[in-house]
Amino acid sequence: MKIAILTQPLRYNYGGILQNYALQKTLAGLGHEAETIYMQNDKTIAGRALYYAWAYVRTYVLGKGKPITPPKSRKRFFRETANLRRFIKEHIKTTEYIPNCKKLNRLDISGIDCFIVGSDQVWLKKFGTATFFGFLPPQCKARLYAYAASFGSDKWRFPEKLTSQASMLAKRFSAISVREKSGIGLCKNYLGVNATVVLDPTMLLVRANYDKLAESIPVENKKFIMTYILDRNEEKDRITAMASEKTGMEAVSYLTDGKDPVMPLEKWLSGFRDAEFVITDSFHGTVLSIIYNKPFITLMNRRRGADRFHSLLSMLSLEDRIADSSEKEKIAALLSAPVDYSKANAIIEQEKAKSMDFLRNIH
Numbered sequence: 001m002k003i004a005i006l007t008q009p010l011r012y013n014y015g016g017i018l019q020n021y022a023l024q025k026t027l028a029g030l031g032h033e034a035e036t037i038y039m040q041n042d043k044t045i046a047g048r049a050l051y052y053a054w055a056y057v058r059t060y061v062l063g064k065g066k067p068i069t070p071p072k073s074r075k076r077f078f079r080e081t082a083n084l085r086r087f088i089k090e091h092i093k094t095t096e097y098i099p100n101c102k103k104l105n106r107l108d109i110s111g112i113d114c115f116i117v118g119s120d121q122v123w124l125k126k127f128g129t130a131t132f133f134g135f136l137p138p139q140c141k142a143r144l145y146a147y148a149a150s151f152g153s154d155k156w157r158f159p160e161k162l163t164s165q166a167s168m169l170a171k172r173f174s175a176i177s178v179r180e181k182s183g184i185g186l187c188k189n190y191l192g193v194n195a196t197v198v199l200d201p202t203m204l205l206v207r208a209n210y211d212k213l214a215e216s217i218p219v220e221n222k223k224f225i226m227t228y229i230l231d232r233n234e235e236k237d238r239i240t241a242m243a244s245e246k247t248g249m250e251a252v253s254y255l256t257d258g259k260d261p262v263m264p265l266e267k268w269l270s271g272f273r274d275a276e277f278v279i280t281d282s283f284h285g286t287v288l289s290i291i292y293n294k295p296f297i298t299l300m301n302r303r304r305g306a307d308r309f310h311s312l313l314s315m316l317s318l319e320d321r322i323a324d325s326s327e328k329e330k331i332a333a334l335l336s337a338p339v340d341y342s343k344a345n346a347i348i349e350q351e352k353a354k355s356m357d358f359l360r361n362i363h
Helices: 014-029 045-061 074-080 082-091 101-106 160-170 182-191 207-213 234-247 265-274 283-291 307-315 328-334 341-360
Strands: 002-006 033-039 094-098 114-117 143-149 175-178 224-228 250-253 277-280 296-299
Touching (some): 014 082, 033 101, 082 265, 094 101, 143 341, 160 182, 234 250, 234 277, 277 283, 283 307
Parallel strands (some): 033 094
16 A cells, blocks of 8 residues: 655654654555655745744744744755755655645645654644645545644644644544544544554664664764753753763763754664663653663753653653753762663553554554
8 A cells, every 4th residue: 555654844853754764664564655745844035034034023022932043045954964865865765845834735646545644743733734634635535544643732732723624634534643642632622533642653663673774883882971952051061061970971962953964863873772871852862762771861841842751751651760950869860770671661562562553454
């Protein structure tokens, strides 16, 4: 069966790219021909100008939002993402280029038997009805599914009109699964549909899959702490410095955003493979730490959605590994606290079986 996957734009985010790779590989293993809709987040010159004009007003006139940064040119984007685009070309089958979610009606849907939206934060307000497949014509007969879809919050963020539209579209789906427990209630209460919780696609593959991707990267012989901090600040910098001092290991950052080009995804994976300890504020950084059975600390990242951390780690009885950046004593204690993965690994196998059953029922 030919399946088209719709997910967040594959740009700078290692975890976003890896979850798409994992879902596509899993579907291929089930005998499907899967490809990812190559939707980007590109704007026209006029669109960029309007966006930054509004961002300026919102930030400096209304006093809302974070400081704006100058728009990146297309040339700079291609230069910075060279390693990630190579990974996508080598490991992820994609459709033709779609500039942004508003242009999805350009997609050639001939021959596609099934559409899957997921995983990651695909049901955000900014995508409108696009990620509910609102762009498909009424005569389209393909079946629709959601796999590990996330709203990015445990609170409902859609305005009334979008809620009504999304509810109507969601009822066309053959089956819906979400990544967080809160997603069940949001689907029921606001979309009027039932949903089930499944694992993020990255957890459907075993460690050996990721080892193979990173096999060209030499193994580090020294002991070190891997830090993968998406939203870096002075407080988090002090935490990594304290961790280095207390453990006697160097804290090595595996985030190269802003450098040219950004770190290869394979190198990022090798960090989880080789590190003695991981400190992260990333959901997929947490997931990879678990897959590699590494002791870790997850610094709560509320700006990017706290519920996904609690949902996953409470399921695995690992919620004690979450700490707020202000909890210095807890963080210090976690640095020497081992992680008993025997229970967590057993739960993952049980949840993986349920998740695979969901995918096997796609037809």
